[in-house]
Amino acid sequence: MAARQLRRLSLPTHLPLPIRPHVRHLGTAQTNCHRFDHETDILIVGSGAAGLTAALRSHFHGLSSLVIEKDAQIGGTSAYSGGGLWIPNNPLAVEAGIIDTPEQAMTYLISVIDADTAEDTDVRRASSPPRKRAFLTHGPHMVSFLRDRGFAFRLSPGCPDYYPQAHGALPTGGRSIEPDVFDARLLGLGEKWTEAIRQRPGRSLPLFTYEASSVTRMGASWRDVGTVLRVLLRGIYLSRVRGQIPVTMGKSLVAQLLWLHMQLDQGPVLTDTALRQLIATPEGVILGARVATPDGERSIRARCGVLLCAGGFAHNQGLRERYGPVPANAEWTSAARGDNGDAIVAGVRVGAATALMDEAWWGPTLRDPVRGMYYFALQERARPFGVIVDSSGKRFMNEAEPYTDAGHHQYAQKAVPAWFVFDWNHRKRYAVGSLMPRQQPPAQALDAGYIHRADTIAELARQIGVNEKGLEGTLARFNEMADCGVDSDFARGESAFDNYFGDPTVRPNPNLGAVRTPPFYAIPLVPGDLGTKGGLLTDEHARVIREDGTPVQGLYAAGNTTASVMGRTYPGAGATLGPAMTFAFIAIDHIASEHV
Structure with a gap:
């Protein structure tokens, strides 16, 4: 040639x-x-x-x-x-x-x-x-x-x-x-x-789509840990x-x-x-x-x-x-x-x-706390122990819904950014972007505002500029619904699609978990996309x-x-x-x- x-x-x-x-x-x-x-x-x-x-x-x-x-x-x-x-x-x-x-x-x-x-x-x-x-x-x-x-x-x-x-x-x-x-x-x-x-930047594992959920929730169960090990062993066997x-x-x-x-x-x-x-x-x-x-x-x-x-x-x-x-x-x-x-x-x-x-092929998008690049938030928001709110502190959608719908709802609500608020139970079980379960957010990510952390909901609300009373009221109602396993407001967790990205170890609803265990975290979400x-x-x-x-x-x-x-x-x-x-x-x- x-x-x-x-x-x-x-x-x-x-x-x-x-x-x-x-x-x-x-x-x-x-x-x-x-x-x-x-x-x-x-x-x-x-x-x-x-x-x-x-x-x-x-x-x-x-x-x-x-x-x-x-x-x-x-x-x-x-x-x-x-x-x-x-x-x-x-x-x-x-x-x-x-x-x-x-x-x-x-x-x-x-x-x-x-x-x-x-x-x-x-x-x-x-x-x-x-x-x-x-x-x-x-x-x-x-x-x-x-x-x-x-x-x-x-x-x-x-x-x-x-x-x-x-x-x-x-x-x-x-x-x-x-x-x-x-x-x-x-x-x-x-x-x-x-x-x-x-x-894309970074090294990727030879995994399939059905394994991605386990890889990103490997702090949730030994079964998920087993899936991660299977993926790692596959890569080692095929390559070495x-x-x-x-x-x-x-x-x-x-x-x-x-x-x-x-x-x-x-x-x-x-x-x-x-x-x-x-x-x-x-x-x-x-x-x-x-x-x-x-x-x-x-x-x-x-x-x-x-x-x-x-x-x-x-x-x-x-x-x-x-x-x-x-x-x-x-x-x-x-x-x-x-x-x-x-x-x-x-x-x-x-x-x-x-x-x-x-x-566009919309979807809520966050700034990866580890890599700093924008990251399409496909699974994080569907997991228990978190909610998405607007500046008034109110929920406005089913957090686990199809991503294009979620993007439409962000624009309709004028929630740009919206805020993904979650607690330690979420943090210890699930990955957020490249931030692995239990991994502490890098100082530069906290300083840049890619992720926020506080010991109380009131303090977190003040950090991110969200209405304090509104957020506290939203979480009080949400936690009651999570304990019962029924989202009366947005039906989160009632479809097979919601459940696909949920956590089957959480019952009675794999997509619902109360947000009440400190420290609390918040990440700004923008309406990104996979392309127009x-x-x-x-x-x-x-x-x-x-x-x-x-x-x-x-x-x-x-x-x-x-x-x-x-x-x-x-x-x-x-x-x-x-x-x-x-x-x-x-x-x-x-x-x-x-x-x-």
Whole structure:
């Protein structure tokens, strides 16, 4: 491989990387008065799970593809994620004997997404019946396609739909799947694989999603300690005994897709290559794109189409302030740094419609007391012995509810920040971010206000500027309800989703525990997100469409670059990646139907 292509993957040139050029170098090809430096059948913008899935599907149809990535590493936010996919009626569930049907899943989506949206034009357009049907129809085929090529999935055991009491839900799980453990040695890069695929700071364990709850509550029971030991022993066995580099979750998702991509000789993934603009004819037909490379700007001809799957605009402060609720802060997001809306802006410039631009995959987010970085608070708030309050000291939601709903409630209550108040019982049992059970908060975290500590509730309220009497009254009522095991105000702990992140050793309600044992703690919570969920409007074929509903010929989109088929909700674990990969799969199938 040429040294330039290796540099684009941020790798030393002596490393063997089995990705070879598959782009035709034409010098100065000319089409409809546009001059192009390179050409391919399909140009794929973005190297996350959707983009790599699209490249694999392109090869299946005999089409060449070129994946470009603006950053030095591939994977985007997909690599940061838990790697889960929400795919109703998926083949793993069928093999496990779990009863599900597309009709049941459609009933669930309608009951969750379409409730109270009669006047919400954005939801009706982004989550139209044809788009829902396309997702439910093609999702299982996408999973089978990847499995047939060697991708290893596994069920996420016991992971319920997020609204288990809704019509059509699966309360005991079956619709969420995740990548199995993968040996990153297979990439042929040794330890340098971490330079090719995006990584979060810190070392991660090879654990699965169902084990994460035990790892973060290992102070609660010996059973949870046993799970932690199992994860540690798995890592030791695979790495030291078998000589592997074991990865799970989002890193496994991206690494497996990249590995399959390498086996097929499908062409390079060009890193450090950013989309500048789409190139169209005067009639609006997309011909290709202008991109910025380390060697200057180049034009790429896409003979069959361009697929935009480059994420949303989570790190674009200007777009967030223009479209989203306020206050907004791009630093609160968990999305990858390159997630700044380039693909959405490029689509709008060629006439694409947008929807749900005020939305994100919201969730209460805290400042990690140990690492100092923002951290998506998925499990902490669902555990017993804690509450979330606003500045008046009042609760305003079920603390264990689905995270996107919790984010909506924070904005509706104007509780930015809200305060997560908990006691020593919580502290000695559960992790808070990277702060392990019983671990004392670092002095710098206390000084910076990432976490507060006091011997009395009154003192804690004064520290954080919350109404003292309001907080004391809230906790008095909450503690009475916790002792009885029934949250009469917000029904916390009454759904299978709440319980999934609770503590089964606490009875009668695994999500409720009184906040009365000093010292007391408080952490500010902001409405962060896993990425934005508004963007280009697409149809059931993943074609980008205009305001009048006509497609922009030659332009497709998937993932967070689009207005989500999930509307303003989050139906289940993997409801971001599942549709992203499915609609990328659909896009390539439609392109092939038009050109092969």
